[in-house]
Amino acid sequence: MNPSTLVGMLGGITLLGAIFLVATEEAGVLINAPGLAIVLGGTLAATFLAYPMNEVVRVFRLVWIVIRNERLYTRDDMEELIRISQLWFKGDVRAVEDALEHVANPFLRTGVQLLIDLTPEEDILDLLQWRITRLQAKEHAEAEIFRIMATFSPAFGMIGTLVGLINMMFILEDGDIAQIGTQMGVALLTTFYGILLANLFFKPIATKLERRTEQRLVLMNMIMQGVSLMCQKRNPTLMRETLNSFIAQYKDEIRDPEIAQQLEQQTNQNQQPKKRFQGEAGALRGGGGAAAAGARRGGGR
Secondary structure (H helix, E strand, O other), X not given: OOHHHHHHHHHHHHHHHHHHHHOOOOHHHHOOHHHHHHHHHHHHHHHHHHOOHHHHHHHHHXXXXXXXXXXXXXXXXXXXXXXXXXXXXXXXHHHHHHHHOOOOOHHHHHHHHHHHOOOOHHHXXXXXXXXXXXXXXXXXXXXXXXXXXXXXXXXHHHHHHHHHHHHHHHHOOOOOHHHHHHHHHHHHHHHHHHHHHHHHHHHHHHHHHHHHHHHHHXXXXXXXXXXXXXXXXXXXXXXXXXXXXXXXXXXXXXXXXXXXXXXXXXXXXXXXXXXXXXXXXXXXXXXHHHHHHHHHHHHHO
């Protein structure tokens, strides 16, 4: 399971448990099946109206992607591309074709295969860029489903609130305080469910999917840059350094705090002897000046 997703789920469960146990006298007060049905049923119904059937069904698969810890194999793909570039740099096309049969990344395989087929670099990059754009649009639409659901659920929570208030108005004539309280509870709980689902479930999933897309786009752009360097017959060492820049992790892109601290310590150490020498020189000048003044006074007598 994805560690951050696990932490978020545990945090959400802890929050809800604290609300049930601390903020209410009875745990069952915040459980209302009709109100939850209004929010969930209305949100799903509106989503089916807004999107095609196949896209909505894919929502359940996307939830599983968010929960599990998906690995992108970025470093493995980079090393594989560098190994193939070394063979290409030597001109061993047969070895490149053999290595290509064991490549698991279809995007990388497509780029290298077009290169083997002597496709012009511009056409290769255009095709790869189109595939990147298509993936970005597809996965953005998938995340957008959850964004839309996050707007639907509070709205249906308000609808449930209105239903509860309308029912409460009809029973006001009877004066049954228990019934009035029940209907008021339904009215308020549906809003609670709608806001809770939007901010603790739908929006976090959308954000997680968007971050996943960003990471996949970095990988695809790295591969496209590597294929471009292979087209130009660039040295594999240059390719390694170029591709490393896509995945390298720096705390600060323009300054390394550790090296800066070491340089500052060395500067301070070098300045200490200089300050000591200047102090000793000043003392000697002061002593020499006093002796000369005494000699002048003695000569005057």
